[in-house]
Amino acid sequence: MTVVQVSAGWVPLAAALLLTVATAAAALDGVLAARAGGRPLGEGLLTPAAETARLFRQRRRTTVAADLPLQRIGGAGLLTAALLMVTVVPFGRWTVADLSVGVVWFNAMDVLLWAALWLAGWGPNSVHPLVAGHRFLAQALSYELPLMFALTTPAVAAGSLRLGDLVAAQSGLWFVVWMPVAFVVFCAGVLAFSAWGPFSAALGGGATGGVLAESAGVDRWLVTAGRYALLTAGAAFGATAFLGGGHGPLLPAWLWVLVKTALLLAVLVALRRRLPVVRPERLTVPAWLVVLPLVLVQLLVVSVVVVVRG
């Protein structure tokens, strides 16, 4: 299966697709929340629409001596990074940008989030967002290196950094089968850079509001929507790099990508309900002493297999 780069005219459609899937993720989260609260599930389905209406109706809010440009750059950074991430992910036979360094591009975009969340915390000139921004950086110190090596693993196996080549290399066997550790670490990395679930210490997973403690209206919407978009982009990348991308019987390739992305995304969204938040200061030791060596061993195993197979 060869991947072709489509014209730039399709970019809005790709963005709309990302936002649609992200909305579905938010609706799923709403349904799960409704179930936990003993409410009718249908009510949860409307959560993204209701929250969007609420925030679009709400006034923006400023604080004393806020650094507004930086705050807004940071706030918009999440959605921007997510949109840039999916540009390299092939949707079946088509891709928006067929970069020869697609994996590195994805990694670079997730590093952008360090700045985005920190700036969003810095901007309001207020203690709680600022502390939360720094807590995100502390968390990033724990997840970024394991995530990088987890991203390296499929690239080594495929002998290429182009996502189309990664998909082609999985025509026989999906990468998740022989690099499960890298896959799990990658998924944890997606949760972490989206500040989601057990890694949501910076975004109110502890009820302080975190980086969002001073944001209202459209500023809050951008960060919230950006978070779902990041989860979606991460799931799309994971489906492509580990779950075989468009490979699968019967269905067309693009539909397989969509199905795999949706399933992985649903698992990531649901994980939030299963687990409490891991405090960033407690995360560092296991991340560096357990996870990092594990993912390096995984990389070593994969490299040896690649060399032996020639």
Add this chain to the structure above:
Amino acid sequence: MGLIGRLAARRTAVLVAEVPGWARTRCAVEQQVRSRGWRLADSPADADLLVVCGDPGPRFAAALDLVWAQLPGPRARAQVLDPAGVAAALDDAAAQLADEAAQRHDAGARPDEPPQGVPATDTSIGADAADAPDDDAPDDDAPDDDAPDDDADGAAPPAWDDPHPGSTDQDETDQDDGEAPGADEATGDSDHDGDTDDDSMGDGDMSHGDMGDGDMGGMDMPMPGGIPLAGGAGDEELPDPDGLDLDVLHLPLGPVLPHWPAGLLLHTTVQGERIVAARAEVLEPAADAPAGGSLHGTPAGRWDAVATLLALAGWADTAAAAARLRDAALTDAVPERESERLARRVRRSRLLRWSLRGVGVLPEGDAADRLAHWLAGTAHGQPITLQQVADLVTGLDLATARLVVASLDLDTTAREPVPVEGA
């Protein structure tokens, strides 16, 4: 009201402020919020409604006014004095939110600039009432068996009303000279961190310390928004465990803060995100709370404590389940099967245990142990004084400090009124 307004109303976010003694009312509000499909707000910026449970004293009321000024709008405010009035008050508030003409008027009448606070340490607000606590009968003491009992450890009784308790942390000299700016150049005038911060999520001024303006000759320092920049504390800076030279600020936590003991105001001095000194007080209600307003020592109180701690641990699902059990316990018996299932689920979580282990260590155990006791329904340890609370959070980062406070399950209605020394 258009489609947008109707949709928005489905997700109304409610910031609940509980005055000491009105826990039952707060629980009724939370139950109503849940049953309407609304949600509880994380911060004033997140809120559409401010619901005050109880009759706040003057200082608490002043803090509430500042919180009110921080709601972005459309906004509405309600006060509820007993559980029976909750539904009507929320209906009324929802109608206010939907009234677009009134909301436009409210928006137009608000100042363009964000509100500036008054110092959290300013005890002069409503001084007449606050300084005469003697008429506040300690009527709540009797039923609360795990209340901070005054003579439990033979120490002086906690001075709930005393803004300047003699036992203040010795590092905290700066906290006490709020009325004497200039007396202490380096860290003087705590005035600058206003009550805006009372909800601890206030406007920008909270992140400014109070440092530096005195000894810098004042005008040389940039003062964004009229607030001096945070700076090092100079000679008074405490050694940082990481050897960093960090800015020092004064940050009040409470009294309006979700998942926080009612009326607790914790004055903290933070270096980076670490609390290096703390002093706790309780803001009083204006009138005596209705009898039986406190939940402490009841099954509902235990489940309330569980829900609070789980919410702060970032586990929304189990926190919601615990809150539902609490509401069941308020009206009826706790359903055996559900409570067993929740207790098992929480106990099985290694992640939670790992997260709470070593947090808020008292002689009889840490936060994880106390949670286990609540889940098992067994009584736990000694009551605790405000001074002990302040000592426990000193040296911790803000997030851990909040976990510690939640794990103590303070009863702020139990108090031993003492005459306040002249300020």
